[in-house]
Amino acid sequence: MTEHSTDxxxxxxxxxxxxxxxRVFAAWxxxxxxxxxxxxxxxxxxxxxxxxxxxxxxxVSRVTTPGEPTYTYxxxxxxxxxxxxxxYAYTMDRDDTxxxxxxxxxxxxxxxxxxxxxxxxxxxxxxxxxxxxxxxxGTKALLNSLDAALREAPAGAPAS
Amino acid sequence: MLNHxxxxxxxxQALADPTRRIMVDRLSRGPASVSELARxxxxxxxxxxxxxxxxxxGGLVRSEKMGRVRTCRVEPTALRNAExxxxxxxxxxxxxxxxxxxxxxxxxxxxxxxxx
Numbered sequence: 001m002t003e004h005s006t007d008x009x010x011x012x013x014x015x016x017x018x019x020x021x022x023r024v025f026a027a028w029x030x031x032x033x034x035x036x037x038x039x040x041x042x043x044x045x046x047x048x049x050x051x052x053x054x055x056x057x058x059x060v061s062r063v064t065t066p067g068e069p070t071y072t073y074x075x076x077x078x079x080x081x082x083x084x085x086x087x088y089a090y091t092m093d094r095d096d097t098x099x100x101x102x103x104x105x106x107x108x109x110x111x112x113x114x115x116x117x118x119x120x121x122x123x124x125x126x127x128x129x130x131x132x133x134x135x136x137x138g139t140k141a142l143l144n145s146l147d148a149a150l151r152e153a154p155a156g157a158p159a160s
Numbered sequence: 161m162l163n164h165x166x167x168x169x170x171x172x173q174a175l176a177d178p179t180r181r182i183m184v185d186r187l188s189r190g191p192a193s194v195s196e197l198a199r200x201x202x203x204x205x206x207x208x209x210x211x212x213x214x215x216x217x218g219g220l221v222r223s224e225k226m227g228r229v230r231t232c233r234v235e236p237t238a239l240r241n242a243e244x245x246x247x248x249x250x251x252x253x254x255x256x257x258x259x260x261x262x263x264x265x266x267x268x269x270x271x272x273x274x275x276x
Contacts, residue, residue: 009246011246011249011250011253013250013253013254013257015257015258015260015261017260017261017264018264018265018268019264019265019268023264023267023268024260024264027260027263027264033263033267036259036263037256037259037260037262037263038256039256039259117257117260119253119257121249121253123246123249
C-alpha cells in the first residue's frame, strides 16, 4: 500500500558576514568556491557536483556514505541578480525516491563593510514520512547537526 | 507552515546534553536496555535513569519494563516527522552558512594590515 502525503514548511536562516556582498555572492556563483562549503553532512562523500550558475542553469550534488542511501539534489536557477538575490528550485531524491521539492531564495544586503545574508527555503515534503528508517536517519542527522552547533556554542551555557 | 512547537523545544532541550545525545544515538540503532545504554557511559545506573527521564519527558524516547529489564526505544511520535525534517534541513543550512563564513574568512585579503 502506498500512502501519499504532503507537508509544507518554510524556514529562514540569516547570517552577517565580514565580507563584501561581491565576495559572498561569488561564493555562491563560482563552482569551486561553492563546493568548498555546500557539501553534505560531515564525512559524507560527494561523488558528483556540478554547477552551471545562470538563469535556467542546473546544479547537481550527490552525497552518500556507507550504510546510508544516496541523496541527490538537483536544482535549477530561476532568478539571479548579481550581489543581490538568487532564486532556485530543487528536488531531493533518496536513492530513486523523490522526497521533497523546494524553492530557495538567497538575499544579500550590504551591512556596513559586510553582508547580511537571508536564506529562505519553502519545502514540500512528499510521502513516506512514517517510515521508521527515515525517522532513524533523521534522528541521526539531527543529532549530528545539533552536536556540531552546540560544540560551537559559547562555553558556560547550562548543561541541561 | 510549521511553527516551532513546544514538543520540538522540549526535544531540543532534552538533546542539549552530550550524554543524552549518546543515548539517543545508540537507540536510533535499535532498542536497548538501561544497562546496555549505561555501558559506554561512565556514570551510575541511577544517573542514566535520570537522563532517560528527561528524554522521555522530551518525548524522544519511551521505555517499558518487562520483568526485570527496562527496554528503551526511540519514540517516533513526539516530533512529527515533518518537524524532524524541517529541523534537519534547517540544521544543514545553519552549518553550511557557518562553513561559508569560514570559507570567506579563510580567503579574505588581509584588510589594511601589514603582514610579517
